[in-house]
Amino acid sequence: xxxxxxTPLVAELPSLVPFVGPETQERAKGAAFAARLGANESGYGxxxxxxxxxxxxxxSCWMYGDPENFDLREALxxxxxxxxxxxxxGEGIDGLLNYLVRMMVGPGDAVVTSDGAYPTFNFHVxxxxxxxxxxxxxGNHEDPAALIAKAAEVSAKLIYLANPxxxxxSWHEAAVIQxxxxxxxDGSLLVLDEAYIELAPEGTAPAIDPADPRVIRMRxxxxxxxxAGARVGYAIAHEDLIRSFDKVRNHFGMSRIxxxxxxxxxxxxxxxxxxxxxxxxxxAEIARIAQQNGLTPLPSATNFLTIDCGAGGxxxxxxxxxxxxxxxxxxxxxxAPHDRCIRISCGTEADHAALEAALPEALSAARASL
Amino acid sequence: xxxxxxTPLVAELPSLVPFVGPETQERAKGAAFAARLGANESGYGxxxxxxxxxxxxxxSCWMYGDPENFDLREALxxxxxxxxxxxxxGEGIDGLLNYLVRMMVGPGDAVVTSDGAYPTFNFHVxxxxxxxxxxxxxGNHEDPAALIAKAAEVSAKLIYLANPxxxxxSWHEAAVIQxxxxxxxDGSLLVLDEAYIELAPEGTAPAIDPADPRVIRMRxxxxxxxxAGARVGYAIAHEDLIRSFDKVRNHFGMSRIxxxxxxxxxxxxxxxxxxxxxxxxxxAEIARIAQQNGLTPLPSATNFLTIDCGAGGxxxxxxxxxxxxxxxxxxxxxxAPHDRCIRISCGTEADHAALEAALPEALSAARASL
Numbered sequence: 001x002x003x004x005x006x007t008p009l010v011a012e013l014p015s016l017v018p019f020v021g022p023e024t025q026e027r028a029k030g031a032a033f034a035a036r037l038g039a040n041e042s043g044y045g046x047x048x049x050x051x052x053x054x055x056x057x058x059x060s061c062w063m064y065g066d067p068e069n070f071d072l073r074e075a076l077x078x079x080x081x082x083x084x085x086x087x088x089x090g091e092g093i094d095g096l097l098n099y100l101v102r103m104m105v106g107p108g109d110a111v112v113t114s115d116g117a118y119p120t121f122n123f124h125v126x127x128x129x130x131x132x133x134x135x136x137x138x139g140n141h142e143d144p145a146a147l148i149a150k151a152a153e154v155s156a157k158l159i160y161l162a163n164p165x166x167x168x169x170s171w172h173e174a175a176v177i178q179x180x181x182x183x184x185x186d187g188s189l190l191v192l193d194e195a196y197i198e199l200a201p202e203g204t205a206p207a208i209d210p211a212d213p214r215v216i217r218m219r220x221x222x223x224x225x226x227x228a229g230a231r232v233g234y235a236i237a238h239e240d241l242i243r244s245f246d247k248v249r250n251h252f253g254m255s256r257i258x259x260x261x262x263x264x265x266x267x268x269x270x271x272x273x274x275x276x277x278x279x280x281x282x283x284a285e286i287a288r289i290a291q292q293n294g295l296t297p298l299p300s301a302t303n304f305l306t307i308d309c310g311a312g313g314x315x316x317x318x319x320x321x322x323x324x325x326x327x328x329x330x331x332x333x334x335x336a337p338h339d340r341c342i343r344i345s346c347g348t349e350a351d352h353a354a355l356e357a358a359l360p361e362a363l364s365a366a367r368a369s370l
Numbered sequence: 371x372x373x374x375x376x377t378p379l380v381a382e383l384p385s386l387v388p389f390v391g392p393e394t395q396e397r398a399k400g401a402a403f404a405a406r407l408g409a410n411e412s413g414y415g416x417x418x419x420x421x422x423x424x425x426x427x428x429x430s431c432w433m434y435g436d437p438e439n440f441d442l443r444e445a446l447x448x449x450x451x452x453x454x455x456x457x458x459x460g461e462g463i464d465g466l467l468n469y470l471v472r473m474m475v476g477p478g479d480a481v482v483t484s485d486g487a488y489p490t491f492n493f494h495v496x497x498x499x500x501x502x503x504x505x506x507x508x509g510n511h512e513d514p515a516a517l518i519a520k521a522a523e524v525s526a527k528l529i530y531l532a533n534p535x536x537x538x539x540s541w542h543e544a545a546v547i548q549x550x551x552x553x554x555x556d557g558s559l560l561v562l563d564e565a566y567i568e569l570a571p572e573g574t575a576p577a578i579d580p581a582d583p584r585v586i587r588m589r590x591x592x593x594x595x596x597x598a599g600a601r602v603g604y605a606i607a608h609e610d611l612i613r614s615f616d617k618v619r620n621h622f623g624m625s626r627i628x629x630x631x632x633x634x635x636x637x638x639x640x641x642x643x644x645x646x647x648x649x650x651x652x653x654a655e656i657a658r659i660a661q662q663n664g665l666t667p668l669p670s671a672t673n674f675l676t677i678d679c680g681a682g683g684x685x686x687x688x689x690x691x692x693x694x695x696x697x698x699x700x701x702x703x704x705x706a707p708h709d710r711c712i713r714i715s716c717g718t719e720a721d722h723a724a725l726e727a728a729l730p731e732a733l734s735a736a737r738a739s740l
Contacts, residue, residue, distance in 0.1 A: 001556070001582070001583055001584055002556055002557055002583070003557075003559070003583030003584070003608065003610065003611070004473075004474055004527065004528075004557070004558070004559035004583065004611060005474065005527055005557050006473055006474060006614065007472075007473065007474065007475070007476040007479075008476075009476070010472070010473045010474075010614070010617060010618065013617040013618070014617070015613060015614070015616045015617050016616075016617070017437070017616060017621060018621060019437070019621070019622070020437075021434065021436050021437040021438060021622075023436040023437075023438065023440060024436075024437075024438055024440075027440065036433065039433075039434055041432050041433050041434060042432050043432060044432070045429060045430075045432045046428075046429075046431060046432060050428075051428045051429045054424075054425075054428035054431065054627065055424075055425035055426075055428045055429075056425075057599075058416075058420075058421045058424035058425045058428070058627070058631070059415060059416075059421045059425075060415075060599070061416060061424065061597055061598070061599035061600045061631070062411050062412050062413060062414070062415045062416060062596040062597065062598060062599065063406065063409075063411050063598060063599050064391070064409055064411065064592075064598045064599050065599050065601075066391050066393040066394075067387070067389070067390075067391040067393075067394075068391060068393065068394055070393060070394075070397065091461060091620060091623050092620070092622065092623070094620050094621075094622055094623065095620050095623060098620060102377075102380070103374075103376055103377065103380045104374055104375065104376060104377065104380075105377070106377040106378075106379070109377075120621075127617065127618055157374065157375055158374075186371070186372055187372055187373075187374070187375050188374070189373070189374035212371070213371055213372070213373030213374065214371055214373070222434075226432040227431055227432065228431070228432060228433060228434045229427075229430070229431035229432065229433050229434050229435050229625060229626030229627065230431045230625055230626070230627065231435075231622075231623065231624070231625050238373065240373065241373070241374060243385055244376065244380070244385070246385045246386075246387060247380060247383040247384070247385055247386070247497065248380065248383070248497055250461060250462070250464050250465050250468060251387060251388060251389070251464075251490075252389070252391075252462065252464055252601075253461050253462065253464065253465060253601065254601070255599060255600055255601050255625050255627070255628060256599030256600070257424065257428075257599065257600065257625070257627055257628075258625060258627075261428070261431070
């Protein structure tokens with residue numbers, strides 16, 4: 001009994017996990033984190049209207065969700081001034097990236113991203129046999145011109161850029177991104193991940209042109225809308241590309257509860273306004289705590305603050321570890337030179353207090369451990 | 371601007387949708403169905419404990435779900451007498467079938483199923499370029515020996531069988547399935563879809579042997595547990611195969627609300643006992659209504675009744691249409707000779723009353739339309 005035969009591609013894939021969850025760490029240390037500030041979740045929660053809609057939908061989840069996501073796509077189309085045919089809804093941006101990469105990328109196909117950008121995108125590209133070409137950041141920013149030049153050089157099928165960026169929190173103005181869209185090489189597609197766009201300054205997102213076949217915009221209810229655990233992402237693109245998702249997507253993959261929650265969240269625009277204010281206040285407070293401890297916060301257009309610890313990756317990794325041991329879950333950029341930084345998600349006043357209490361000792365312990 | 375370049379495989383795929391949802395039909399006719407009896411959902415709903423857990427989890431869905439599904443897998447392992455390493459949790463059986471097919475099937479690879487079996491499995495196989503070899507049913511039953519013989523003949527990577535079967539409702543005893551497992555050709559994997567197993571007679575499921583690399587068992591919370599819209603499926607298999615899912619799955623794909631609901635459902639075994647009794651009573655009532663109208667119900671080990679209408683597919687399709695126009699959503703097998711049948715899911719007393727009221731007129735209209 002030799003068991004099943006994998007495809008040659010899958011047989012060679014590493015059992016790589018893009019992110020270890022905080023629950024795994026909690027189980028390992030036998031205690032819950034006091035502050036959960038590592039996954040850029042929103043401790044302010046979903047809109048109360050969304051919570052109410054999801055709680056009410058629980059008893060009707062004996063029904064499958066609408067496989068067309070009709071009502072949600074209608075509402076999203078109205079919000080963005082496009083047609084329903086320009087929108088696909090999926091199981092978070094991660095789920096949509098999987099489908100998108102599958103549609104475009106086969107063994108050996110070239111894909112361009114930044115060295116240190118979103119690892120889950122790379123996980124999908126590698127998972128379908130694509131060849132990743134990584135371009136360095138320009139300081140703390142992704143480098144649109146370099147990404148486009150590399151894409152032209154290698155005839156990339158996909159170009160990934162997040163604006164605002166994760167893990168650095170940096171961002172480009174709309175005109176820079178529009179210039180990038182306008183120079184996408186023929187036959188390439190720009191995957192513009194705008195997961196954090198609701199938290200960015202006005203003027204960060206270029207206008208949406210649903211007739212433009214060169215770009216797909218990825219959005220989510222996981223960040224500003226505080227519904228990471230409900231799993232609702234969507235993409236906006238040319239209708240031909242959107243229709244193609246029907247070839248590969250899990251048609252009945254969306255939770256009926258999540259559909260109800262997302263629809264209710266869209267009907268509560270005040271919530272995002274409140275969240276933006278809380279995020280801004282939290283970033284100011286985390287920046288104060290960082291500076292008080294001799295660390296340097298970087299500008300951020302997201303719901304997290306990336307903080308330069310002033311030395312190499314060993315120190316930052318030690319700080320992440322020592323904060324974890326003191327009940328504070330944070331993460332950090334994986335790739336040098338960004339691994340000189342730690343990344344702390346915005347939180348509540350209790351989170352700030354826990355962080356402020358733990359950081360001095362964690363820093364001392366981290367430095368002593370090197 | 372020529373737009374993105376698809377893989378040759380995806381470029382050729384049809385934009386085929388395995389199932390049109392009832393909501394699509396409701397939008398088309400401008401009215402909701404009075405009885406929703408077409409998707410083998412459970413109108414008895416989830417366990418009240420599961421509903422409560424999901425309603426409570428709504429406010430904490432700002433957190434991603436545990437990517438390891440640790441607690442749920444622990445509970446499932448205990449229930450089935452296996453180890454956590456033998457269980458993978460995913461976005462319904464549909465989601466898990468996608469991952470499984472992706473791991474095994476590349477362009478031209480042989481896959482064996484029954485002609486008329488679950489279309490979504492075929493959707494995934496075709497979507498990864500596999501070559502489907504379809505074996506006829508033996509009457510109203512899938513034919514294990516013929517499936518195994520065909521798999522040996524074509525060197526199939528996967529063999530699909532549902533026990534109990536959808537769309538026919540038929541089933542095999544455990545010994546027949548164990549014999550099938552014991553004769554799986556070297557290098558093949560039996561995908562044993564047991565979505566309806568909780569509703570089948572004792573002795574339908576062979577014992578689970580987690581060391582056997584020849585079979586993967588697919589289970590779900592969508593049918594007996596009444597949580598179709600929450601999207602929780604799982605598979606039980608050899609730990610090497612289970613670990614391989616980590617290479618391709620959407621690690622953060624599970625809803626935190628669904629995780630909480632499934633865990634609570636497992637803590638309420640009485641609910642399934644009650645549902646089984648309701649399903650049995652409903653099947654008896656639907657059978658009575660069918661017979662009263664001169665139609666022949668087939669034996670069923672599921673939460674639906676497949677009913678022989680005694681003529682060809684044209685009559686059955688007309689009955690489905692005419693019932694739909696009278697507010698009753700049902701479906702039917704797609705493939706001859708099974709398309710002589712209609713398929714009605716179990717429901718509530720109100721559903722039975724609506725069906726009984728509509729069926730005579732729908733039958734007359736259907737016959738008159740031919």
